[in-house]
Each structure stands twice: as C-alpha cells, then as structure tokens.
Amino acid sequence: MAAAASQDARAEARWQAVQARRPAADDGFVYAVATTGIFCRPGCASRRPRREHVRFFDTAEAAVAAGFRPCRRCRPDHGAADPQAEAVARARRRLEADPDEPCLADLAAEAGLSPGHFRRVFQARVGLSPKQYAKAVRADRLRAALETGATVTDAIFDAGYGGTARAHADAAAGLGMTASAYRKGGAGEVIDHAQADCRLGRVLVAATPRGLCAVAFGDDDGALVADLRARFPRATLQAGGPAARAVLPTVVRLVAAPEEGGWDGAPDPPPLDLRGTAFQMRVWAELRRIPPGQTRTYAELAAAVGQPSATRAVANACGSNPVAAVVPCHRVVRSDGGLGGYRWGLARKRALLDGEAEADRDDEDWEAGADRG
Template sequence: MTRKDVATDDGRWRAVIGNDTAADGRFIYAVRTTGIYCRPSCRSRPPRRGNVAYFDTPADAEAAGFRPCKRCRPAGGADPASGALVAACRVLEQAEREPALEELAGRVGLTPARLRRLFQARLGITPKGYAKALKARRLAQRLKAGAMVTEALYEAGYGAPSRAYEAVAQRLGMTPTVYAGGGQGESIRYAVVPCALGRLLVAVTERGLCAVALGAGDAEVAACLRARFPKAVLTEDRAGLAAMVRAVAARATVPRAGP
C-alpha cells in the first residue's frame, strides 16, 4: 500500500476492513459508538463505516475525546504485530533446525495463517522463504571464510549435500564451489540504478540472482561486486536487467515512520 492509497477516506476504509498492517503508522481510526481508537490492522470487530473517524496521530484522536484500544495499543509501546514478526525472525535465525509453520506461530502467539500474512505483508516473503534465505546467507558466509563446500553445507543447516547442491546453486547464482572460488569462470551481468536508499546494484548469472548491493555511489557498489567475485567476468548490462532491477528496487524503500 502506498501513501496515496490512504490519502482518502475510501482508501483508509479499505485498509481498516482489510486489517492492513502496511497502513499502520500512517493513520489511526476511531469508532464513535465505543469511544476507542485503533491501528488499521486491529483485529477487533469491524465497525460500521458511518461510525468511523480518521486521525493522523493518536494525539489527535485523544484530543477529540477517544481512548486507545487495549488490543492493538495504538498510543505507544511496541506494535504487537511487529513484535511477533521480529520474534519469529529471531527464532528462525537461531534455530538449528527449521521449525514447522505451526510450531513457529505458536511460539510467537499467532495463528499460522496470520503469521504467513504478516511475513508477506511486511517482508514480501513467506516464513519458509525467509528460512531458506537465511541458510543461503550462512552458506555464503562460510564459503567466503574458506570452509570446504560439504562442511559449509552442513554448517549452514542443509541436509545431504548431494540433494541440496543444485537448490543451493540456484540461490547463489552459481555452484557453491564456484562461489567459494570467487566466481572462477563465471560470467556475471550487473546494473546500477538509483533507489530510495542510494545506489542499488543487481547482478545475475545464467542461473539467477547472485548479488544485491547498496551504497553511496556506482564505484562503491561495483567495487563490492568485484571484491566478492574477483575471478568472474563482469559485464554491465543496465538495459538487459531493467525489469529485474525495477523489481528489486521496489523493495528497497525507506522505512516508513511510525510503530
């Protein structure tokens, strides 16, 4: 959801009835019949539209005589949904084995469906996808530290290397052996474009995405890529990677204000 989406009463109402977590921090709504104000994502019973008033901040709602909801706590303190999401990410980051969705949801006090929606709304990925990304990152770190490929696969949390090898290659954009060797013999295309956080570099091989980097300038992010893959052939291809770069840049947004 964009800021324009909640600039009108119609957009705000859609966010309220949809319990849209992306709208939290952009406005709050109050219910005249109860005297309570809430976050857009509050899971309380949906109000009648005619009884709803919108405010930019909790202070504005309280000045109008409304009191904060005890369920979603819009006046301050941690956003319950954000707290649960952070807790779930920490569980996945620290787990020796990937927990099932039901187990993960139970540990953070949400239903599996609610947790999946929260991940997709806030991070654009499922809990399983987040866990896979963590394993790929751990593997890349161990390979760069000089670990043997089989050892690195086990340490990163993969099962039998023979079954994991091809799947891992898709995530790294090359085989683990080539990755550990600095991209020896690999051809990598890359593009650098402006984004909300600075300069964004996206690099790919024939297998897929192999690197994303953010920095203050083109030279900085290009140097990052060369340092990661010193033995690969690097070719700038902004036109050929335009669609992929747009997709990645869309996720690289400045974090919104608010809880």
C-alpha cells in the first residue's frame, strides 16, 4: 500500500513537470500519449495532452518497447535533453519576431555554437538556412500585405522592410518574382513550358530563368497549359522555351526511375524556383528527405516540421506542392493506410508508389503497407 502511494506521488510529480514543461526533470522520464502514439520529454514544446491519455516511462527505451514512437521535436530518444532543438526553436522565434534584427553570429552565440555549426544544425532541423528562413518570413509578411490590397510600396513598409531595395531583392527570392509582378499574377515574368509523354500520361514542366517552377501530370496538353495559366495569370508563357526544354528530360527520368536518388541524385540537379510561404517551404523541404520506396503519414510529417498538431495545414501544404514527383508529396499517406489525396489523381499516386515499391522489394514493411492500401 505504501508502494502504491509512492507510485501515485511520483506520477503526480511527473505530471506536474509535464504541465510546467520543466525541461530538466531529475529522473529523465518520458511521457507517452495514447492518442498520438508518440512520447516526449517533459520539456517538449508540443501541445499538452490530457492527463487520462498520458503514460509515464522511466526511459525512452521502455516507451519504445511499449510501442510508442519518439517525438521528432524534442527527440526523447537522443540521449540527454536536446539543447540544439531548444536553440533552434529559440532562433526561429527570434527570426519570426523580427527577421531583420538577429544576425547569424548573434543566433550562433546564443546557441553556444560557431556560426558554421549553428547554420548546419538549423538547416538540418528546419530545412532552410537561418538566412533563407528570415527571407521566407519577410516574404510571408510581404505577401500577406500585398494580398490585403496595399500598394506595393505600402506593403513593403508594412512587412517591416527598412527600404525598397532590400524588399525587392528578397521578394525576387521569396516570392519567386518581383513584388509588383507577384501583385499582378506574374506580370513581366517569362515562364517556359514543355510537355512530353511519361509513364503516367502527359507531363508538363515549367521553368523561369531561376529554375523549375512547375511539374504537373495530366492527359491533355490543353488542360495542363490552362492550369499553368491559372497559376500565373499575367506571366508570358512560352511554349517549348529553352529553360523548360533543359529540365524536361531530368523530370521524365525521375518519374521513370525514382530509385536513382530523386532530384538531388540527378547528375546535375537543376535549381528549383518554388514559391511558397515559410511553412510550405519547410514542408516541401521535409518531403524531399523521404527516400523513394518509403512513406510517411501526415501526422509524422507534421511532427518532423516541429508542428505535431498542424496535420491539416501540413496536408494542405502537400496539396499545394507545385512540382509533382520532384517534391515527392506522393510519399505521404493517411495513418489508417489509405492513400490520402493527390492533386494529379489517385491513380497516379498509386502508380508512383507501386513503381518505387517495385524498385525496393527488400523493404518488406513497405510491401505489407502497399498490399493493405
């Protein structure tokens, strides 16, 4: 009876540590959440679970043995508390609060790392370098201001830029075009496109001078070009232009033989010119880390980008992927084994996954998943 009482007291102390997000709990326990199947350190920044869904384990190993998966955010399976994850989270909050203020040296000093080391740690966890992240945050603000209908100059100042030169340089990178071109649906931009047969029907690729900006599958070139037109209503579309013709063979090869390392495995991967919010860019960067022949669930992807409760936003970001197959959004499936959605048709998603499974027959887990799907 005394033993049971002391167990209860210990569980209560642990629950209080979880509620307080007390990072350095003295006995190194983890807590698992029955509804998500994930376990965390008490200091994890994720949403607090309800008490009745929580189980405590003395070690990460015990939680794994009971069938729980480690959180991708607090990394409870990575030895002692993860100071790097905390440093990266802190740096992200600072950049989001004011993308112009902290420089790399400041952020690195705060994390206690050299600038080069900090940049690698940040990039590995966020999918963008600190500089790219700050740029994406500014571009998000600019885009939001432009979409409220402000004039371009007002929007630039509303977004927190000190002047227009910096904003124009950033906008070209973050929006993929100048701020005024974005406002006008791609006016002043020349976008090359070209189509070819591939094993999924017709494929359209489109590219600006900066890189690949669209890949789409369809049955009919007219419909594919009409879609591209809808995405860039004011751009000059150039059929058979050189930028698109240059990347078309790489895309067709990628669809035919995804096991050869994907886009980054191409001998000389052409640059991408993706236009998205900072959140979308992070999701797309994470998608590119899923190897051919493997899948992730939307929930796993949400955990991997550090926002485990944002499953729906992650699914939307997958759905707005502009470059089919190159950013492999087809490798994300529902946790119940269902295929989920696919902008270019579920039959094509199935065909892409089946092709990759075939090229990767050794992976028995995947084979089992494919049969069930």
